[in-house]
Amino acid sequence: MIISFDKITQPINQELKQLNINLKKMVAAEHPILYAAAEQLFSAGGKRIRPIMILLIAKITNDQQNISPEHKRLAEITEIIHTASLVHDDIIDDCETRRGTVTVHNMFNNKIAVLAGDFLFAQSSWYLANLNNLHVVKVISKVITDFAEGEVQQGIKSFDKTISIESYLEKSFYKTASLIACSCKASTILNNCNPNIQNDFYRYGKHLGLAFQIIDDILDIISLSKDLGKPAGADLKNGNLTAPLIFAIEEKPELNQLINQEFQNKEDINKAIKIIKKTKAIQKAKDLAEEHIQLALNIINTRYTNYNIISLIKISYYILNRIK
Template sequence: MKSIETELKQLNQNLHTMIAAENPILYSAAEQLFNAGGKRIRPTVIFLISKLLNKNQIVSIEQKRLAEITEIIHTASLVHDDIIDNCDTRRGMETVHTAFNNKIAVLAGDFLFAQSSWYLANLNNLDVVKTISKIITDFAEGEVQQGIKSFDYHISIEEYIEKSFYKTASLLACSCKATTILNKSNKNIQNDFYLYGKHLGLAFQIIDDILDITGLSKDLGKPAGSDLINGNLTAPLILTLNEKSKLKKMIYQEFQFKENVNEAIKIIKNTNSIQKAKDIAEEHIQLAIHIIKRKYYYTNSQELLLLTYYLLNRIN
C-alpha cells in the first residue's frame, strides 16, 4: 500500500520503543514477536480509514498511536493463544513459550496488555478507552467459549461465528470505530466502520481457518491442521460433520493419532465444505464492501477496497 508506506515504517520503529522493558528477558520475549513480522493488517486498516475520512488525507498522531496500540494488543493475544494451543512456531519462528517457558510467555503477554493500556490511557479520550478496552474482555470471552467447545462436535456454525467475533472480529470492529472517534466523526460513521471492521474480521478468521485445512505449514507460519489437533472446530469441519459421521469418532478420540488429522483433512477436502465456508467469508466481505461503496466511495477509497478484496483472494 503505497500511500501508507511511511506510516507502516514508522509503526515498526515505534513498536520496538513502546515495548521497551527494564527486564531483559521480558524485553527479548516481547521483541521476539515483533521481529517475526506479520501482515500488519490491523494498522493498515486504521491508516486507510484515517486517510479516507480526513479531508487532507492525513493520519493524525493519535490515530498512529491507536494503530500501534491495536498491534500490541493483537500480539499479546497471540502469546497467550500459543500457550493455550501449545503451538511451537509462529511465522516461522519459535513461539515465546518455546523459546523461554510458559511462565515467561504469560508474563510477556500480560506485559504487552499492560503497555497497550498505558498508551491507550495517554490518548486522553474516554470514548476510545471504552471502545478499545472491550477488545480485551472479548478476547477472554472468546478463549473461554473455545475452551468449552473443545472437541465438541455438537458446535453449530452460529456458535463458531460468535466465538470468531470475540477472538478476531472484535479487535478490527472496535479499532475501526476508535479511528473514527479520533476523527471526531458522528455516531452513524462510527457505527458504519464498526460494522465494516466486524465483517472484515469475521471473513479474515474464516479464511484463516480454511487455510489451516488447505494451506502448507511454511505459508501458514504454524503447522497445518493445528486447529484440529487443539480441538478448535472451525467452519470447514463443522460443515462436513453433517455428511461424514466418521469425523465425529475422530473428534471424540481427540485426534490422538497423527494419521487421524491427515485423514480428517482429506475427508473435508473431498466434500464441498471448503467452498461453503468460503461462501460465508465472501458474504461478510461483500457486506464490508457495501458499506464503503454505499457511503464512502471517494477517490481515495480504492486502497481500502483493494485490501478488502485481497483478504478474500488469499484462498484462491
Template sequence: MYKYLGLPVKSVKKELDQLNHNLNKMIAADNPILYSAAERIFIAGGKRIRPIVILNTAKFISIDKTISTEQKRLAEITEIIHTASLVHDDIIDNCDTRRGVNTVHSVFNNKIAVLAGDFLFAQSSWYLANLNNLSVVKTISKIITDFAEGEIKQGTKSFDNNISMDEYTEKSFYKTASLIACSCKATVLLSEFSVSRDKHFYLYGKHIGLAFQIIDDILDIISTSKELGKPAGLDFKNGNLTASLIFTLNKKQKLYKLINQEFQFKDDVNEAINMIKQTNSIHKAKDLAIEHIQLAIQIVKKQHSSNKNGIDLISICYYILNRFN
C-alpha cells in the same frame, strides 16, 4: 520482515514505516528477559493488516486526507494488543512456531511468555489511556475482554461435535473480528469530522474480521506448515472445530468418531482433512467469507462512493479473500 504484498500500503507507507520504528520503543522494558520475550514476536514481522486497516480508514474519513497523531498511536496500540494475544494463544494452542520462527514460550518458558503477553497488554493500556479519549478507551478496552471471552468459548466447545455455525461465528468475532471492528470504530471516534460514522466502520471491521478468520481456518486445512509458518492442522489437534469441518459433519459420519477420540491417533487429523476435501465444505466456508466481504464493501461504497481512499479499504477486502488462492 514485513510482508505487504497485495496490501494497499502506498498511501500510508510513511506512517507504516514510522509505526514499525515506534513499536520497539513502545515495548521497552527494564527487565532484559521480559523485553527480549516481548520483542521476539515483532522480530518475525507480519503483514500489519490491522494497522493498515486503521491508517487507511483514518485517511478515508479525513476531509484533508491526513492521519492524526492519535490515530497513528491507535494503530500502534492495536498491533501491540494483537501481538499480546498471539503470545497467549501460542501457549494455549501449544504452538512452537509462529511466522516461521520459534514462539516465545518455546524459547523461554510458559511463565515468561504469560508475563510477556501481560506486559504487552499493560503497555497498550498505558498508551491507550494517554490518548485522553474516554470513548476510545472504552471501545478498545472491550477488545481485551472479548479475547478472554473468545478463549473461554473456544475452550468450552473443544472437540464438541454439536457446535453450531452461530457458535463458531460468535467465537470468531470474540477472538479476531472484535479487535478490527473496535479499532475501526475508535479510529472514527478520534476524528472530529466523522463521529456519526463510527457504527458503520465498526461493521466494516467486524465483517472483514470474520472473513479473515474464516479464510485463516480454511488455510489451516489446505496449506502446508511451511506456507503457514506454523504447524498445519493445528486447529483440529487442539479441538477447535472450524467452518469447513462443521459443514462436513452431516456428510461424513466417521468425523464424529475422530472428534470424540480427540484426533488422538497419528493419522486422524489427515483423515479428517481428506474427508472435508471430498465434500464441497471448503467452498461453502469460502462462500461464507465472501458474504462478509460483500457486506464490508457495501458499507465503504455507501459512505462515499467517489472517495479514492475507499479503493484501499475495498482492496483490503479482496486481499483477505485472495489469501485463499
C-alpha cells in the same frame, strides 16, 4: 483478482515504516528476558492488517486526508494488543511456531510467555490511556474482555461436534473480529465523526474480521505448515472445530468418530483433513467468508467516495484471496 499488498499500503507506506520502528521502542522493558520475548514477537513480522485499516480510515474520514499523531499511536496500540493475544493463544494451543519462528513459550517457557503477554497488554493500556480520549479507551478496552470471552467459549466447545455455525461465528467475533471492528470505529472517533459513520466502520471491520478468521481456518486445513508459519491442522489437534469441519460433518458423519477420539495421533488429523477436502466444506466456508466480505464492501461502497476507499476494497479482496 490478484491484489498486490504493496499497492494496498502505498498511501500509508511512510506511516507503516515508522510504526515498525516505534513498536520496538514501545515494548522496551527493563528486564532483558522480557525485552527479548517482546522483541521476538515483533521481529517475526506480520502484515499489520489492523494498523493499515486504522491509518486508511483516518484518511478517508478526514477532509484534509491527514493522519494525526493520535491515529498513528492508535495503530501501534492495536498491533501490540493483537500481538499480546497471539502470545496467550500460542500458550493455550501449545503452538511450536508462529509466523515461521519459534513461539515465545517454546523459546523461553510458559511463565515468561504469560508475563510477556501480560506486559504487552499493560503497555497497550498505558499508551491507550495517554491518548486522552475516554471514548476510544472504552471502545478498545472492550476488546481485551472479548479476547477472554472468545478463549472461554473455545475451551468450553473443545471437541464439541454439535457446535453450530452461529456459535462458531460468535466465538470468531470475540477472538478476531472485535479488535478489527473496534479499531475501525476508534479511528473514526479520533476524527470526531458522527455516530452513523462510527457505526458504519465498526460494521465494516466486524464483517471483514469474520471473513479473515474464516479464511484463516480454511488455510489451517488446506495449507502446508511452511506456508502457514505454524503447524497445519492445529485447530483440529486442539479441538477447535471451525467452519470447514462443521460443514464437512454434514456430509461425512464418520468425522464424528475422529472428533470423539480427540484426534489422538497425527494420522487422525491427516485422515480428517483428507475427508474434509473430499467434501464441499471448503467451498461452503469460502462462500461464507465472501458473504461477509460483500457485507463489508456494501457498507463503504454505498456511502463513501474518497479515493482511499479503493485501498479498503483491495484489502477486503486480499483477505479473501489468501486462498490460492
